[in-house]
Amino acid sequence: MRIRSVVSALALVLGALFAPGFGVFSSATEAQAATKISHATATSMFSQVGITWSSSGGCSNRNNSTCTSFDQLNLATAQGAQTLKRATGCALNITGGTETGHASGTYSHWNGYKLDYGKNTCVTNYIKNTFTYIGLRGDGAPQYQSGSGNIYADEGNHWDVLYYNCGGC
Numbered sequence: 001m002r003i004r005s006v007v008s009a010l011a012l013v014l015g016a017l018f019a020p021g022f023g024v025f026s027s028a029t030e031a032q033a034a035t036k037i038s039h040a041t042a043t044s045m046f047s048q049v050g051i052t053w054s055s056s057g058g059c060s061n062r063n064n065s066t067c068t069s070f071d072q073l074n075l076a077t078a079q080g081a082q083t084l085k086r087a088t089g090c091a092l093n094i095t096g097g098t099e100t101g102h103a104s105g106t107y108s109h110w111n112g113y114k115l116d117y118g119k120n121t122c123v124t125n126y127i128k129n130t131f132t133y134i135g136l137r138g139d140g141a142p143q144y145q146s147g148s149g150n151i152y153a154d155e156g157n158h159w160d161v162l163y164y165n166c167g168g169c
Helices: 002-018 039-049 075-088 121-130
Strands: 093-096 114-118 132-136 142-145 151-154 158-162
Touching: 039 075, 075 114, 075 121, 093 158, 121 151, 121 158
Parallel strands: none
Antiparallel strands: 093 114, 114 158, 132 142, 142 151, 151 158
16 A cells, blocks of 8 residues: 555656646746637737737638638737737737748647737837847747747748747736
8 A cells, every 4th residue: 555655646746847837847848738719819819908910811711821810829829919018018910820821830820829920110129129039040030039938030021929828927
């Protein structure tokens, strides 16, 4: 009976050490199960803090690359946008969400981890003066990392932001 107690205790300790997002051996970049939200929920969250959005096609169909969709966006990504808006006080316009047409991968637009923002001086100055420059991405885009681990890539005409978390919401 004593061995079973020791094994149970050991299992609990190991579970705590390696729990995604919580354990000592986890990191901000580990894939975790994400809460997905609808387009309507995301737009409501964005409206609450004054974030706007636009699409070249004037639509929100996730399967149309000219639309800007928030279907299947991670809740933490939407919260991260709210955090950025509150922290900067800048005008923030989302130009890319979960619609098709972006690069693939685990931490992709399609999987709900990324948003694109139109560039303006206020947002650019905030990112460059507040976050840490971490070098060039594989495609040559300069990258900046926030204290919470989220990554902001300057793609020339817009910011491509990877949200691992809500940015301190």
